[in-house]
Amino acid sequence: MPRQRLTLPRIAAFKPEKESFLWDEDMPRLAVRARGTGTKTFIFKGTLDGKEIKVTIGSTDTWTIEAAREQARLYQRQIDDGKDPQDVIREQREAEEAAKEAAQAAAAAARAEIERAQRYTLRALCDAYTAALERAGKTKSAASTRSAFKCHIDAETASTPAKDVTAHQLAALVRKVREAGKERAAGILRSYLSAAFNAAKRAPFDSALPADLIPFAIEHNPVDAIPAIAVQRGDRTLSPDELRTYLGHILRVGQADSTGPDLADMALLLALLAGGQRIAQLLRAKVSDFDEEAGTLRLWDGKGKRRTAREHVLPLAPRAVELVTSLARRTQALGGEQWLFASWKDTRMADETPGKRAAEICEAMGRESFNLRDIRRTVETMLAALGISKDTRAQLLSHGISGVQAAHYDRHEYLEEKRAALVAWENRLMAVIRGEKTPSNVVRLGQRAA
Structure with missing residues (x-):
C-alpha cells in the first residue's frame, strides 16, 4: 500500500482482513498496524546495525497522530545515536520501577518514623527505665524515679520523641521545680533523667541493659548540658x-x-x-x-x-x-x-x-x-x-x-x-x-x- 499522510478518516477506514500496515507519509518510520476490526496501534520500525527494530507506540484510541509522529521521531534519534529504543524503553521502565520502590520505601520509612515518634516518647523512655530498675530488684529506686517523672514532666514534653528532646526542654523542667523552692527535688529529677538517657544510650552496646531501651535510638544525653545541683548535706542529729x-x-x-x-x-x-x-x-x-x-x-x-x-x-x-x-x-x-x-x-x-x-x-x-x-x-x-x-x-x-x-x-x-x-x-x-x-x-x- 503506497504511503499516505495519516489522518483520522484514513485510519478509521483502514480495515484489512489480515495484518497490514498503513504507513505515514510525513514520518516514514511510523505506521498504523491493523487486522480486520481489531485494535489499531501506532508502531515504529527502524534499523540499527542491520537489525530491524519494531516498537509499539500505542493504541490509536489513546494516541493522537501528531504525538505518535513525535514519539517515532524520538525513536529515530535514538537509533541515530546508536541506541536501541527497546533498550532505552527497558531502562526507563527499570528506572521508573526503582523510583517507585524508592518512593514506597521512603513512605514506609516515614510511617515508621511517625510510629517511632508516637511510641518512643520521653514518657515511654521513663517507663522503660523504671521497669528496668524494677527488674533489677531496685523497687524503691524505681518508685522514687517514677514519682519524680510523673510529678515534674509536663504532658507536652513527655509526648516528645525521646531522641528529639532537647537540653532546653529538660532544663526548663528542672528550673521550674527549683524555682518552686524544691531544690533537692530538682537535683533528683535531673539525676534520674540523666540516668534514663545514659541507660538508653549505652543499651545497644551493653548486654547487661535491657534490649527494649535500644529502639529509642538515643545517641547523646541532653542532660549533660544541665549543671548538676549539689544536694545540701544534712547535719541534723538528735540530742x-x-x-x-x-x-x-x-x-x-x-x-x-x-x-x-x-x-x-x-x-x-x-x-x-x-x-x-x-x-x-x-x-x-x-x-x-x-x-x-x-x-x-x-x-x-x-x-x-x-x-x-x-x-x-x-x-x-x-x-x-x-x-x-x-x-x-x-x-x-x-x-x-x-x-x-x-x-x-x-x-x-x-x-x-x-x-x-x-x-x-x-x-x-x-x-x-x-x-x-x-x-x-x-x-x-x-x-x-x-x-x-x-x-x-x-x-x-x-x-x-x-x-x-x-x-x-x-x-x-x-x-x-x-x-x-x-x-x-x-x-x-x-x-x-x-x-x-x-x-x-x-x-x-x-x-x-x-
Whole structure:
C-alpha cells in the first residue's frame, strides 16, 4: 500500500482482513498496524546495525497522530545515536520501577518514623527505665524515679520523641521545680533523667541493659548540658534528750495504750536497735532471713549502682534478737510465712508507713524537724562517740563499701566487730532512756514488743 499522510478518516477506514500496515507519509518510520476490526496501534520500525527494530507506540484510541509522529521521531534519534529504543524503553521502565520502590520505601520509612515518634516518647523512655530498675530488684529506686517523672514532666514534653528532646526542654523542667523552692527535688529529677538517657544510650552496646531501651535510638544525653545541683548535706542529729523522747513515742511510754508498739513502731525500733539500718531494707527482710540460734538477721543491700544486692548480715544484740523473734512469731500467728514485717499474712508493710509514723512523732515532739535519714545520722554519730571505728561503722550501716579492696580482696565479714558494736549501742540506748551519759547493761528497753 503506497504511503499516505495519516489522518483520522484514513485510519478509521483502514480495515484489512489480515495484518497490514498503513504507513505515514510525513514520518516514514511510523505506521498504523491493523487486522480486520481489531485494535489499531501506532508502531515504529527502524534499523540499527542491520537489525530491524519494531516498537509499539500505542493504541490509536489513546494516541493522537501528531504525538505518535513525535514519539517515532524520538525513536529515530535514538537509533541515530546508536541506541536501541527497546533498550532505552527497558531502562526507563527499570528506572521508573526503582523510583517507585524508592518512593514506597521512603513512605514506609516515614510511617515508621511517625510510629517511632508516637511510641518512643520521653514518657515511654521513663517507663522503660523504671521497669528496668524494677527488674533489677531496685523497687524503691524505681518508685522514687517514677514519682519524680510523673510529678515534674509536663504532658507536652513527655509526648516528645525521646531522641528529639532537647537540653532546653529538660532544663526548663528542672528550673521550674527549683524555682518552686524544691531544690533537692530538682537535683533528683535531673539525676534520674540523666540516668534514663545514659541507660538508653549505652543499651545497644551493653548486654547487661535491657534490649527494649535500644529502639529509642538515643545517641547523646541532653542532660549533660544541665549543671548538676549539689544536694545540701544534712547535719541534723538528735540530742540524747530528743532521742529519749523519740523512743518514748515508739514504746508508747506513759500512753493509755498499753498494747505496746504497733508494727510501724516496731520497724522504727528495730532500725535503731540494729544500728541505724535503712527502713526499706528491714521491711524486705523475711522470716527465713532470721537465724534465732545464731542471733543474726540477713538483709540485702541493693542501694547504689550494684547489679546484685549485697548480703548484709547483722549479728544482733540481745534486745534486738528478742524483737525480731517476736516479729517472726507474729507473722506465723497471722498465718504468714514470708515477711518479717507482715501487715497481713504474706502482705508486707508498705515502705512509706514507718516514715509517716516518724513524721507523726516528730510533729508531736514539737522540736526541730527530722526524718529517718537524720535518725540514721544520729546513730552513726553516737557510734563514733562510743569509739566504734569508721570501718566497723561502714560495715554495720552498709555504706561506703566500694573500691577494689572491698570488692575483691577484703572478705572479712566483721561479724564480731559488728556484734560488739551493737551490744555497746544497745547499752548506750539504755543509758539514753534513763537520762544517763554512760552505757549500762542493767535496764531493759521498755515493754517487750508483742
